[in-house]
Amino acid sequence: MPADRFRVEVEGRTLELSNLDKVLYPQAGFTKGEVIDYYTRIAPVLLPHLADRALTRIRYPNGVDGNSFFEKNAPAATPSWVRTENLPAPGSSKGRETIDYVVADDLPTLVWLANLAALELHTPQWKVGEHPDLMVVDLDPGAPASLKQCCQVALLLRDRLAADGVDAYPKTSGKKGMQLSCPIAGTQSSDDVSGYARRIAQELEREHPKLIVSKMAKNLRPSKIFIDWSQNNAAKTTVAPYSLRAQPVPSVSAPLTWDEVAAGAAGKRPSARPYTAGEVLKRVDEHGDLLAPLLDLGPALPER
Template identity: 85%
Template sequence: MPADRLRVDVEGRALELSNLDKVLYPKAGFTKGEVIDYYTRIAPVLLPHLRDRALTRIRYPNGVDGGSFFEKNAPAATPDWVRTENLPAPGSSKGRETIDYVVADDLPTLVWLANLAALELHTPQWRIGEQPDLMVVDLDPGAPAALQQCCQVALLMRDRLADDGIDAYPKTSGKKGMQLSCPIAGTQSADEVSGYARRIAQELERAHPKLIVSKMAKNLRPGKVFIDWSQNNAAKTTVAPYSLRAQAAPSVSTPLTWDEVEAGGRGGRPAVRQFSSAEVLDRVEEYGDLLAPLLDGGPELPAAAA
């Protein structure tokens, strides 16, 4: 076997890992071996959020400073033990009607993907064969607005959703913004969920026009937080909790406590920021999975969503 390859056994599956010393985050000196190590250690809290969901990967074979590509279809050399599902592909850029998606239900699959430099893992709001069981909104700040303003909007949205009996759970995007995820009953279509999220975003925009924008146009965003309700479209995916992001440092889409968000909205301490992979592993030791309630389902959205 070449010196840059290593055979390992992961839960009874034989895997051949390669180029473990290859630096994928040059400014941080973070290697592919460290990427695999992170995904292995975070797997207990990550895998439940990937299970039964069609997985879109963003691969960086030459590191975050090199080229990247989205990958939905299972690659040609996919091991026969990796779960794949042939599913409709709404919005496919290649005009495909269906795609053989990879489903990451177990640690061997996660390690195999990490070895392919699949740094970012993105999932839809629905499990395979079901209606959406999550409502997700992306909070995208337009400079000079930043995470402090995202925290302020997150709190406004949390309180408004609570009026409808909807619980919201915050996380950083791992880039510049935040996301809120809400467990829902899984009985309504993506169009209904998206319609409800849009209505709430518009309502908050009317109440806080200097802080919030709900329209897609980028020229409206400077100094405001865009509530992207369209994340609930059936063709869209959102970065999974605990996924790495392709930034200069190995940042992670990180679950937050509401106490942290409240402090972040005031500009106080502890400040909400983008956390590194090492920090996230420490946070899981301290908090466990702050997004575990997303796995338990939730209520139906109000009828006005229809």
């Protein structure tokens, strides 16, 4: 076996790891070995959020400064023990009717993906064969708006959703924005969920027109926060909690407390700088999984 490859046992599965010294985040000097180490250590809180969900990966074989590619289909050399599910592929850019998706239910699969430089992990709001059990809204700041304004909108959204009996849980995107995730009953279609999110976004836009926009057009977004309700479309995915992001440093889509969001709305932490892998591991040691409530079903969303 070449010197840059070696076999490891992970929960009874044999994996061949390679090029562990390869730097995938040049600005931070963060290597593939460190990526694998992060995903191994974060697995206890990450895997429950990936379980039973078709996984879209964004791979960076030559690091975050190199070319990347989206990967939905299981690659040709997928080990036989990796779970795959043949599912409809709405919106497939290659015109496929179905795709053999990878489902990351266990640590060996997560390590295998990390070894493929699958830095970013994205999931839909539904589990295999089921209706959506999550509603997600993406908060995207139009410059010069920043995470501070995202936090302000997140608080408005939290309070509005609470009036309908819907709990919301915040996380950073790992880039410049935020997401709110809400556990729901798993009894309504993606169209129903998306329609409800759109109505709430439009309502808040009417109430706060200088801060919020609900339309996707780029020319409407400067200085405002776009509430992207379309994340609930059946063809859409959202970056998973605890996933790395392809930024100059190994930033993470990190769960937040509502106290932190309130502090951010006041111009304090969270700052414009995303949390990094090492910081998120420390946060999990301190807080556990702040998004654990998403693993249980919530209420049905109100109809029109």
